[in-house]
Amino acid sequence: xRILLVLAFVICxxxxxxxxxxxxxxxxTPSLELFLKRSIKPDSIDILLSVQNFTVLGQWKKDVRFxxxxxxxxxxxxxxxxxxxxxxxxxxxxxxxxxxxxPKEELATAEFDLSLNQFNVVHRLFPFNGSNIxxxxxxxxxxxxxxxxxxxxxxSGIAAPSLTGHASRMVTMLGGGxxxxxFNKGAAPGVFVTSSDFVNLLPDADSIYQQYHISxxxxxxxxxxxxxxxxxxxxxxxxxxxxxxxxxxxxxxNSGTSTPTDGTYSGILQFAxxxxxxxxxxxxxxVGAVDSFNTVMELSxxxxxxxxxxxxxxxxxxxxxxxxxxxxxxxxxxxxxDAYLQTHGTLPSAALSKAVLLNSADHDPVKVINYTTGxxxxxxxxxxxxxxxxxxxxxxxxxxxxxxxSLDIPANIAQFKITLVWTDTPAIANAPKALVNDLxxxxxxxxxxxxxxxxxxxxSANLDSLQLPPTRRIDTLNNVELITVDHPQPGHYIFxxxxxxxxxxxxxxxxxxxxxxxxxFTWTYPLSTDVLEAGKTHLLRWQSNxxxxxxxxxxxxxxxxxxxxxxxxxxxHYTKWTVPDTSITxxxxxxxxxxxxxxxSEVFTISKLTDMQVxxxxxxxxxxxxxxxxxxxxxLYQLGDQYMEPVSTIQDTFIVLQKSLSPTIYYAVAPxxxxxxxxxxxxxxxxxxxxxxxxxxxYVLLERENTADLAVGIGSTYGVQLLSFQKYQKDxxxxxxxxxxxxxxxxxxxTFVDTVLTKGVNSYRVALTLTNGHTIYSSTESVFYFPDNPxxxxxxxxxxxxxxxxxxxxxxxYSVEIYDVIGKLMYKGQLKDINQELPAVSLxxxxxxxxxxxxxxxxxxxxxxxx
Numbered sequence: 001x002r003i004l005l006v007l008a009f010v011i012c013x014x015x016x017x018x019x020x021x022x023x024x025x026x027x028x029t030p031s032l033e034l035f036l037k038r039s040i041k042p043d044s045i046d047i048l049l050s051v052q053n054f055t056v057l058g059q060w061k062k063d064v065r066f067x068x069x070x071x072x073x074x075x076x077x078x079x080x081x082x083x084x085x086x087x088x089x090x091x092x093x094x095x096x097x098x099x100x101x102x103p104k105e106e107l108a109t110a111e112f113d114l115s116l117n118q119f120n121v122v123h124r125l126f127p128f129n130g131s132n133i134x135x136x137x138x139x140x141x142x143x144x145x146x147x148x149x150x151x152x153x154x155x156s157g158i159a160a161p162s163l164t165g166h167a168s169r170m171v172t173m174l175g176g177g178x179x180x181x182x183f184n185k186g187a188a189p190g191v192f193v194t195s196s197d198f199v200n201l202l203p204d205a206d207s208i209y210q211q212y213h214i215s216x217x218x219x220x221x222x223x224x225x226x227x228x229x230x231x232x233x234x235x236x237x238x239x240x241x242x243x244x245x246x247x248x249x250x251x252x253x254n255s256g257t258s259t260p261t262d263g264t265y266s267g268i269l270q271f272a273x274x275x276x277x278x279x280x281x282x283x284x285x286x287v288g289a290v291d292s293f294n295t296v297m298e299l300s301x302x303x304x305x306x307x308x309x310x311x312x313x314x315x316x317x318x319x320x321x322x323x324x325x326x327x328x329x330x331x332x333x334x335x336x337x338d339a340y341l342q343t344h345g346t347l348p349s350a351a352l353s354k355a356v357l358l359n360s361a362d363h364d365p366v367k368v369i370n371y372t373t374g375x376x377x378x379x380x381x382x383x384x385x386x387x388x389x390x391x392x393x394x395x396x397x398x399x400x401x402x403x404x405x406s407l408d409i410p411a412n413i414a415q416f417k418i419t420l421v422w423t424d425t426p427a428i429a430n431a432p433k434a435l436v437n438d439l440x441x442x443x444x445x446x447x448x449x450x451x452x453x454x455x456x457x458x459x460s461a462n463l464d465s466l467q468l469p470p471t472r473r474i475d476t477l478n479n480v481e482l483i484t485v486d487h488p489q490p491g492h493y494i495f496x497x498x499x500x501x502x503x504x505x506x507x508x509x510x511x512x513x514x515x516x517x518x519x520x521f522t523w524t525y526p527l528s529t530d531v532l533e534a535g536k537t538h539l540l541r542w543q544s545n546x547x548x549x550x551x552x553x554x555x556x557x558x559x560x561x562x563x564x565x566x567x568x569x570x571x572x573h574y575t576k577w578t579v580p581d582t583s584i585t586x587x588x589x590x591x592x593x594x595x596x597x598x599x600x601s602e603v604f605t606i607s608k609l610t611d612m613q614v615x616x617x618x619x620x621x622x623x624x625x626x627x628x629x630x631x632x633x634x635x636l637y638q639l640g641d642q643y644m645e646p647v648s649t650i651q652d653t654f655i656v657l658q659k660s661l662s663p664t665i666y667y668a669v670a671p672x673x674x675x676x677x678x679x680x681x682x683x684x685x686x687x688x689x690x691x692x693x694x695x696x697x698x699y700v701l702l703e704r705e706n707t708a709d710l711a712v713g714i715g716s717t718y719g720v721q722l723l724s725f726q727k728y729q730k731d732x733x734x735x736x737x738x739x740x741x742x743x744x745x746x747x748x749x750x751t752f753v754d755t756v757l758t759k760g761v762n763s764y765r766v767a768l769t770l771t772n773g774h775t776i777y778s779s780t781e782s783v784f785y786f787p788d789n790p791x792x793x794x795x796x797x798x799x800x801x802x803x804x805x806x807x808x809x810x811x812x813x814y815s816v817e818i819y820d821v822i823g824k825l826m827y828k829g830q831l832k833d834i835n836q837e838l839p840a841v842s843l844x845x846x847x848x849x850x851x852x853x854x855x856x857x858x859x860x861x862x863x864x865x866x867x
């Protein structure tokens with residue numbers, strides 16, 4: 001066995017030298033090193049191992065319990081007796097060892113904004129919604145019964161046992177169908193989704209991705225700040241390398257205000273603080289967070305990666321954390337894959353999808369790339385436009401080989417940008433530099449032979465260097481290279497890709513490019529499919545490269561233009577606007593006087609939010625009603641196989657549906673405004689709104705010790721002729737107060753005060769007489785009236801071990817103490833309810849004193865005989 005292990009080590013060493021892969025100088029992570037220095041350790045520990053081959057488990061099978069693995073990267077998670085840990089680490093087949101860390105969900109916002117990253121533009125202009133793509137969310141389990149993913153969940157068999165709101169929010173942001181509310185429509189509302197447990201911090205088995213056709217996996221979680229290329233990072237790089245189309249999207253983390261304590265960038269304030277060594281992988285996409293104003297959130301974790309690479313790759317909307325940002329980028333990747341699949345018949349490579357997303361992002365106009373926003377803010381529309389315009393190409397190159405590609409740039413281009421991406425072979429765990437195969441990109445203009453190199457950041461380990469803008473030079477760290485040219489001359493350009501240092505047979509690569517025209521101004525929010533909630537403040541958005549100012553006007557219902565705001569900087573790309581508190585159609589107009597330019601938005605809708613409620617829920621029918629909104633009628637929706645579907649148009653503010661003809665339980669309503677559909681209400685399940693057959697609530701309270709206050713709430717007065725409060729008398733229930741004339745609009749809440757109480761139990765109910773002659777009754781509610789005894793105990797005398805009940809006229813007013821005949825306290829407690837059973841108290845036969853105290857200080861005593 002020892003000979004075999006030595007032979008395996010020799011073979012691996014030869015293999016590593018052949019690929020110029022350096023074995024790590026140190027075999028353990030800082031966290032494991034700290035663990036080993038502890039004086040007190042647990043009996044066993046879970047560790048993550050990178051091994052030369054899986055035969056390492058053979059001689060350790062008595063000491064190691066296998067937990068999980070990712071075989072393409074020779075990565076194992078196992079449990080070992082602590083006393084044997086160092087021997088295992090020193091085994092020649094172990095390349096690298098790390099503590100198994102516990103992942104944490106990273107904060108998720110309760111709201112999200114699809115307009116910042118232009119998903120609303122995609123939904124308006126493109127027919128792609130992700131319906132041909134399967135995505136996985138690796139974290140805790142989301143609610144698979146959520147109606148926002150109805151008909152689009154599939155079980156891959158590896159979900160976590162625990163369900164969390166965080167996971168449910170992530171799946172909504174990625175692929176919510178907008179069924180529960182108009183605010184819960186996700187980035188890719190047609191995607192099919194599944195769940196994977198993040199207790200295993202390695203990629204899922206390749207067979208899972210392949211069997212269930214999973215091509216996107218979202219990772220909105222983190223561990224601690226870990227600045228090294230861990231075995232898990234190598235595993236995720238291998239996962240993409242071995243699954244051509246598969247994309248892993250990670251949140252950058254929420255430790256943006258923290259300072260790293262290990263690695264090259266140790267001690268540098270608020271840099272290199274991404275949460276998890278797996279985020280050091282090079283083939284993945286890491287995502288930071290910005291708010292609705294495109295300002296980077298302070299908590300959003302920043303780069304560089306441990307070796308100086310650009311991190312995060314992108315930023316996207318994430319009001320309270322980068323979790324949601326990652327989910328939105330996963331949604332954008334889903335749309336890119338769907339668009340490519342529908343136009344080319346196959347899924348795009350992960351390198352191409354990444355190239356498209358990074359190249360189409362809105363980058364910082366000064367720093368282009370940086371360690372805060374990476375390659376820029378996600379622009380879903382430009383990504384889809386890149387695919388549909390075929391502004392991309394793929395090829396492969398060998399070591400020392402150069403591939404050239406011709407590009408013609410037309411006149412009137414403000415900026416040309418082009419991005420090279422390749423899925424690199426995994427590095428050895430804990431490698432000093434993650435890049436293995438190095439490609440180099442250049443762009444040249446045929447007429448002048450001017451050459452542009454990629455933008456490269458200064459990765460020196462000091463604060464000033466990390467904040468510098470990029471310069472154009474050869475990149476030897478990243479497997480992404482971006483070149484931009486401002487105001488390029490029209491003509492013929494050559495883009496070249498050189499295989500500068502390739503240790504494999506060849507290296508495939510993908511390239512995406514974009515041409516932005518001069519002085520363009522395009523409205524992006526609101527569009528005709530966007531509905532703005534009335535009376536609220538909204539951010540109006542546009543896409544433009546104009547560096548000037550202008551003024552904003554609005555037209556309501558196709559009327560005259562009205563000035564809304566002046567001196568608005570076009571470069572801001574947004575302005576705030578508080579819309580009128582009414583339901584109406586509107587159109588915006590932005591004027592830039594210096595260019596004599598006017599840009600009009602599409603006509604859109606401003607709508608009040610309707611509130612749907614249940615009037616009654618009877619055996620054969622139910623009634624839905626809602627508030628009156630200025631409109632031309634209402635559109636009723638019901639939940640179909642996957643989405644909310646229109647049922648009928650209604651002129652009134654209620655509808656009665658027969659259950660035999662309306663099997664669905666979920667409904668919503670929207671006003672019709674100038675032949676447009678307004679804002680849909682929140683969807684309700686009519687069975688769970690607290691309304692039975694008319695009755696919502698009925699209660700009776702004893703007030704002032706001698707009157708009973710009765711109150712009843714009903715869902716609707718529709719079909720109700722009379723409402724009667726009834727009291728139980730000697731001969732049964734009889735009316736004590738009746739309300740008539742309920743056929744027209746009236747209140748649905750009724751009260752009555754009974755001033756004639758009888759000693760003992762007073763029981764009441766409510767009777768509704770319907771216009772069809774039927775009568776329905778509420779539940780029976782009672783109060784106890786004992787004018788001289790605010791608290792009574794019965795039965796008295798009471799048999800030993802028999803339950804004893806205490807009835808108080810008012811709940812929460814009295815407390816009780818029980819004493820035996822020699823004054824020993826046997827029990828003390830509060831009378832929180834009107835009628836409650838005394839807790840189990842071991843009382844021997846004899847006489848006991850029950851001492852009652854009111855909150856006002858009054859006290860009285862009763863004797864109880866136990867026999």
